[in-house]
Every structure is written in structure tokens, then in C-alpha cells.
Amino acid sequence: MRKVNPFKPTAGAEPPVLAGRDAVLDDFEIGLEEGVGAPGRLMRITGPRGSGKTVLLTELGDIARQRGWRVVDVTAAEHLPQLICRRLEKTDSVDYSVELDLMVVKAKAQKEEPHRTEDIYEALERVAGKLTEKGKGLLVTIDEIQDASVEDVREIAVAIQHLIRERRNIAFVFAGLTAGVMNLLGEDGPTFLRRAYPKELDTIPVGEVEAALRATFEKNGVRIDEGALATAADSTAGYAYLIQLVGYNIWRAAQVRGGGEFDAISAEDVEKGVAVARREFERTVLETAIAHLPKTAMEYLVAMSEDVLASSTGEIASRLGVPASSLSTARKLLVSRQVIEPTARGYVGFSIPFMREYLIENREALLARYGVEG
Ligand SMILES: Nc1ncnc2c1ncn2[C@@H]1O[C@H](COP(=O)(O)OP(=O)(O)O)[C@@H](O)[C@H]1O
Ligand SMILES: [Mg+2]
CATH class of the missing domain: 1.10.8 (Helicase, Ruva Protein; domain 3)
Incomplete structure (x- = not known):
């Protein structure tokens, strides 16, 4: 019989074997065990595309479910607090921890009034409160959080912080692209979330x-x-x-x-x-x-590829023979598209493996797209 290929090279698909994540899974599990206030209950997962953020959220959800916790997974979109409220309505009165007759559950769920007027705090409190009484809890995960608005994220953060103060069993894990999450949590972002246990998904040994x-x-x-x-x-x-x-x-x-x-x-x-x-x-x-980048951004990348490790932004400017200030738009664009990232003040590096090699190997063809000789 033909063997089925077990590998899963698809975004969000659970891999057959999860490499290099034992420490995060342990920290999270310990967080659930230790009770209210444990650091593992508040986590931020960052990394480039394809580093395994979505899959990790799924795994953490499985751990929570095994302990009888309820899990609400959302991906950032407009009106995020309302989206979470709607998900909490749907899961209302379904108790995964005990075997219930599905019909009974359905009948009960239908009878229950919809909670249309609830805000995010009330919705979370209603569900997390009940679960806490039973010795269980609620896990909320948000994926691609860099796409959410600061206001929405702050509203959710405030609600969760209140629930923790009220000693509810609630865990919150959010994931997103590194630069985007840093932006969201920077300057006027919610302080509470900046203290979330950081887990950057860099190279797996x-x-x-x-x-x-x-x-x-x-x-x-x-x-x-x-x-x-x-x-x-x-x-x-x-x-x-x-x-x-x-x-x-x-x-x-x-x-x-x-x-x-x-x-x-x-x-x-x-x-x-x-x-x-x-x-x-x-x-x-x-x-x-790197498709459809403006010319300056492409030249910036090609100039960076001369460095084996991080590149000095000043040095890139002098390689290109322009003032450093004229490159700041290109640099910002490359950072926001997660092609490069700041590694220290005044230094940048590639965010994606093999990008440097690709630029070196294809230098002429890439520059030729802009009518520039390589
Ligand atoms: N720890 C891991 N070990 C092995 N493969 C993984 C691991 N994490 C993710 N993958 C695989 O990597 C790919 C990208 O995972 P995904 O979670 O979608 O990344 P991201 O959300 O960061 O873009 C998928 O094919 C997935 O099966
Ligand atoms: Mg993902």
C-alpha cells in the first residue's frame, strides 16, 4: 500500500512531531497548575511567518482542553472584542469536561438568552466565573494580533486584567509578527500586555x-x-x-x-x-x-546582503551613496513587511532564513527588474 506522506508543509497545519517547543508547553502547563497570577497564563508569542505561531496556539489550546478548560481562539479582525463576545455566547453552557447528552446541551443552549448587550468584560466574567467555580478556567488566544487596533487590544487587556484581579482562572495567549507586536505594545500600548511572558520563536536547535x-x-x-x-x-x-x-x-x-x-x-x-x-x-x-518592492527597498536589501551578520544602517547608506535619512521610508517598509528587523540601535538583519543567499544568487536579475545593473 502506498504510504501517506506524514509531513505538513501548510500554514497552520499541525506537524506530525512538534520540534523544540517543550519549554513553552511546560511553562504554559505549569501556569495553569499554579493558579491565578502565574506568569505562564499570560504569554506573547512572536516570530516571522512560518515560525510556528499558529500551531503553537493550537497546542496550548489542547493542553488547556485536556484540563477541562474552555478555549476561545480568534484571529485579529475588526471589532475584535465583539468577536470574542460572540464566540463566548456560542460556547455558553457547553461543558466539555463532563460527558453530556448532546441533545440536552443543545436544548439548554437554545433556551438561554443571548447576551447581546454584554461588553467584553461581562462576557469573559460570565464564562470564566462559572468555570472558576468548577475548578476549571478559560483560555483566550488571539492570532495575528499585529493586525488588531491598539484600542481593541487595550479593551481586551483591561478586561482580562480585571478578571485576574478578581481571581478568575483565565489565561491569555497572543501571537503575531515580531515587529508588529512590538509596535502594538510600544509607547501607548497596554502596559499589562507588555509584561506578558515573551516567547520569540527563533531558530529551533x-x-x-x-x-x-x-x-x-x-x-x-x-x-x-x-x-x-x-x-x-x-x-x-x-x-x-x-x-x-x-x-x-x-x-x-x-x-x-x-x-x-x-x-x-x-x-x-x-x-x-x-x-x-x-x-x-x-x-x-x-x-x-520581496515581490513588488519599490526600487530603493530592493537596493537596500541587496546592499544588506554584503554583510554576513547584521548590517549598519549608516553603512548601507554609504554603500548606496545616499544620506541615511533618505532610506528611512524603505527601511520602515521592509520592517513592516517582515523582510528585515532591527537587531540593535542602528542595525538591521534579515527576518527570513536564506534571504541573504537568495539575494546574492539572484542579485543581477532582481536589480534588472528596476533597470539597474547588478
Ligand atoms: N515546532 C514545529 N516543529 C515542526 N514543524 C512545525 C512546528 N511549528 C510549526 N511547524 C510547521 O511549520 C509551518 C508553519 O506553521 P505556522 O504555525 O502556520 O506558522 P506561523 O503561524 O508562525 O506562520 C506548518 O507547516 C507547520 O506544520
Ligand atoms: Mg500563523
């Missing part, structure tokens, strides 16, 4: 990537030797999406070679799979990130 790849192959009855595994793991640069993309394409290569039948991964499968994954990554991630 290569050993953990190896372990996750090995476990995924072996669980599915496929052997892979140490050398092949090391090459595969290295090629992911510890980037969550690449773990799935590389694994998926190695599996594919083995499948094609064996005409559907295979029980081991060869060095050649790894070589082919990594090459395909890399091309796919360039097309879907790198090219998408």
Missing part, C-alpha cells in the same frame, strides 16, 4: 530538528541513517516551515524512486528532496516577501 525528522520517519516505518538525517536537518536552518517542507520532499523523492514502495531514505533522496524544498521555499516565501 538542529538537534531538535533531527529528532523531529527522525521520529516522523520512524513512526511511519521508514529508516533514515545519521548522515542523511544531519544533512536534512541542516538544510532547514531550524525554521519550522522548512522542517515540514524538507521532510515532505524527501519523502516524495523516496516514493518516486521506489515506485511508491520504500522503507528507508537514501542520501540521494535527501539531496533531491532538499533541492526541491529549497526551490519551493524560494518561490513561496522569499519571492513573495
Whole structure:
């Protein structure tokens, strides 16, 4: 029988094995155990696209559900507080922790008055209050929070802070792109949220990537030797999406070679799979990130690619032969599109792995798009 490819190179899709997240999962679980005021109950998860934020929110939700907590997951949109209120209405009076006859639950939910006039605080209090009495709690997660308005986020934060003061079992985890979240929490952002336990999803250590790849192959009855595994793991640069993309394409290569039948991964499968994954990554991630940039922004990136580590913004300006102040619009645009990020005052670095290599390899073609010679 044809083996089903277990890897999941799709945004938000739960990976077969979660690499490098034990510490966050533990901190969260301890937070639920420790009770009101535990730091693990208030978390902010930041990282570039494809670093595994959405998946991590799902995992944290699973942990909460296993403990009988109710979970409300939302993605930032307009009128976010109202959206959360609506979700709380829907989950009203459904108790996941005990087996209830579905019909009874439905009948009860229908009878209950809708809480149309509630504000976010009242809605959260109604649900979290009941759950707290039962020794359970409520987890609220917000994904892509960089797209929310400061006012909405502040309103939600104030409500949650009140509930914590009132000793309700409530946990709040929000995730978003690093620069966007920093913006949201900066200057006049809610102080309460700035104190949220920060978890930046940067590179996953290569050993953990190896372990996750090995476990995924072996669980599915496929052997892979140490050398092949090391090459595969290295090629992911510890980037969550690449773990799935590389694994998926190695599996594919083995499948094609064996005409559907295979029980081991060869060095050649790894070589082919990594090459395909890399091309796919360039097309879907790198090219998408820099498509339709204005000329100055593209020149800025190409100038940055000369540096192995971070680039000095002053140095970039002198490479381009212009005053530093004339580049601030381009820099801001690149930061807001999560192509680059400030690494220290006056320094920037690439936010996405392999961007530098891509710019170096394609320098001439990229600049030619703007009629500039590389
Ligand atoms: N810890 C992890 N280990 C292995 N693969 C992961 C991990 N986290 C996420 N992935 C995979 O990475 C990809 C992107 O995950 P996602 O949560 O959508 O990222 P983000 O929300 O940060 O853009 C998905 O294919 C997912 O299966
Ligand atoms: Mg996401």
C-alpha cells in the first residue's frame, strides 16, 4: 500500500512531531497548575511567518482542553472584542469536561438568552466565573494580533486584567509578527500586555530538528541513517516551515524512486528532496516577501546582503551613496513587511532564513527588474 506522506508543509497545519517547543508547553502547563497570577497564563508569542505561531496556539489550546478548560481562539479582525463576545455566547453552557447528552446541551443552549448587550468584560466574567467555580478556567488566544487596533487590544487587556484581579482562572495567549507586536505594545500600548511572558520563536536547535525528522520517519516505518538525517536537518536552518517542507520532499523523492514502495531514505533522496524544498521555499516565501518592492527597498536589501551578520544602517547608506535619512521610508517598509528587523540601535538583519543567499544568487536579475545593473 502506498504510504501517506506524514509531513505538513501548510500554514497552520499541525506537524506530525512538534520540534523544540517543550519549554513553552511546560511553562504554559505549569501556569495553569499554579493558579491565578502565574506568569505562564499570560504569554506573547512572536516570530516571522512560518515560525510556528499558529500551531503553537493550537497546542496550548489542547493542553488547556485536556484540563477541562474552555478555549476561545480568534484571529485579529475588526471589532475584535465583539468577536470574542460572540464566540463566548456560542460556547455558553457547553461543558466539555463532563460527558453530556448532546441533545440536552443543545436544548439548554437554545433556551438561554443571548447576551447581546454584554461588553467584553461581562462576557469573559460570565464564562470564566462559572468555570472558576468548577475548578476549571478559560483560555483566550488571539492570532495575528499585529493586525488588531491598539484600542481593541487595550479593551481586551483591561478586561482580562480585571478578571485576574478578581481571581478568575483565565489565561491569555497572543501571537503575531515580531515587529508588529512590538509596535502594538510600544509607547501607548497596554502596559499589562507588555509584561506578558515573551516567547520569540527563533531558530529551533538542529538537534531538535533531527529528532523531529527522525521520529516522523520512524513512526511511519521508514529508516533514515545519521548522515542523511544531519544533512536534512541542516538544510532547514531550524525554521519550522522548512522542517515540514524538507521532510515532505524527501519523502516524495523516496516514493518516486521506489515506485511508491520504500522503507528507508537514501542520501540521494535527501539531496533531491532538499533541492526541491529549497526551490519551493524560494518561490513561496522569499519571492513573495520581496515581490513588488519599490526600487530603493530592493537596493537596500541587496546592499544588506554584503554583510554576513547584521548590517549598519549608516553603512548601507554609504554603500548606496545616499544620506541615511533618505532610506528611512524603505527601511520602515521592509520592517513592516517582515523582510528585515532591527537587531540593535542602528542595525538591521534579515527576518527570513536564506534571504541573504537568495539575494546574492539572484542579485543581477532582481536589480534588472528596476533597470539597474547588478
Ligand atoms: N515546532 C514545529 N516543529 C515542526 N514543524 C512545525 C512546528 N511549528 C510549526 N511547524 C510547521 O511549520 C509551518 C508553519 O506553521 P505556522 O504555525 O502556520 O506558522 P506561523 O503561524 O508562525 O506562520 C506548518 O507547516 C507547520 O506544520
Ligand atoms: Mg500563523
